Amino acid sequence: MQLNITFRQFGSSDALKEYAKEKVERVNKYLDRAGEAHVVLSLERHLHHAEITIHSGAWVLRGREKSEDMYASIDLAMDKIEAQLRKYKEKIKNHHGRDRVHHRQGLVNQLKVRHKVFELPEELMDEAAEVPAAQPAPSTPAAEQSSTRIVRTSEITVRPMPVDEAVMQMNLMNQDFYVFQHATTHEVCVVYRRKEDGQYGLIATHGTTPTGG
Template sequence: MNISIVGRQLELTEPIKSYIENAFETLGKYNLDIISGRCVVSADEKQGRKGFNAEFALNMAHKDTIVIRQKDKDLYAAVDLAIDRASKVLRREHDKKITVKGKDDGKEVRARIAEEPVEGVDEIIPMELELYKPLEIEEALEHLKNSEMQFYVFNDIDAKMRVIYKRADGKFGLY
């Protein structure tokens, strides 16, 4: 990231420059491809009161430029407040980037599982469960007895997810 620090009506000392450079470095944790950052610090005196303005401009690849202006009596406080606001904006952008990537609802993972062979297992066939209709336990037991499945997953009348299964001794178990 290219960093530019400018002082208007203010002499920039080395501690101020290094403080602003460190502030820019904290913005790198969001991995958002920030091309350049510019900070303009200016002294402002209105009606006999001194104050400082800090303006940060962040140029990002494939995004609009983010500009944040902050005023305060203390220069370091103005820089800190501006960086906090920039962090919030960059965190939102980072979260958008993550949620857009994860929009496939697991279809890609299920497809990859179906294609990959698993050691010791001939073939895994993904199935969709029919959990939309609540069943009595007796109905689920009949369904399991009439099929060749080892277990059956269902929602009972109280909307609890239950599993009924065949035991090795020929009886049935219920979770």
Template sequence: MKLVIQGKNIEITDSLREYVTSKIEKAVSHYQSLTTEVDVHLSVAKNPRVNSKQTAEVTIYVNGSIVRAEEGSESLYASIDLVADKISRQLRKYKEKRQAQSQAPVKTVEVLSDQPVASDLLQDRSPILPSQVLRTKYFAMPPMTTQEALEQLELVDHDFYMFLNSETGEINVIYERNHGGYGVIQPRKGNGHTNGKNVKTAHYEQNGNGYSDQSVPVAEVISHA
């Protein structure tokens, strides 16, 4: 397992590196076969008088998916403890879902050929960025269903997740709604149509058995967000 530790506004001392390594290795010890790389990012606010928060962020690459967790407190070591516990729970959740899927009855579906993902999305071009950039990320976006995107959202510890919808071939965003459940934002073309089809947004509400799927218009979902 590859472990990368980076710091912002802080020096990664030997004692700090050893502490992070011991905590993260313990957190992923039962998932070593799934884990390919672990990135740890530690940051401290530039002005402690304004913001005393010290943050630990962990990103783990597992079998083509990403599991992420972030925690912050007034103590960097406390933040590391918190994020280690959180990433362990996220990994357990990921493993349980994969085991449940592997044990589920096999359905007869159309088999699609795997499309290779370009290793260099920029090719020979240089990225042109705005003059003010907080943070920019480039990542592969393999096609997935809305349900698979929902599972990814629960693993990355964000309130939204952008994905390539395998059913429509369009970029969608799934997000947590303020009043519970999830919504999906889809592009609209013309008078409420996209590619000749009515645009609808999946609204997911959690129930005892997981999530129920109810299709509602885009405008309705956004207005309730």
């Protein structure tokens, strides 16, 4: 497995590199082929953040955690990944045996979407909390929008797959949503985990036909 480790906001540590390498390589007991892994270790507001991403064939596994100790954050992030691997171990292996052309890396003309995580100023957070759940939040003026702080930006490749595989990929990445292209309808869809009951929801985009006035 090819492993890359990035340190942000604090100096590189050989001890942490070795510890992260040892922990990440534990996935080999679950996977026939783990191609590459990327570990990002960062310090923010006195908390130690660990983000671990592992590519295995068509699948992406991810765990993010933070604590007051970097070694503990690495452990917690890997615990998330291993929990999903135990759940989907057989499905991942079976899928590797029938790799599809549209899942292979290097496919041209793939659709990509940008995902940004941002922080609202404290006064806007208070306003949002006061809005009743059944009503839409008021639009934010451009001047206030400019005061938001982008915490993280990532690019998501939108791949064609059935809904059940999209749910599986979402869980493997330990996310609450996942953007994909429906394998049958070719619509760009979002599958997400409902907070109310733990079930899954599906949002699909589709074109509309203009009607004459």
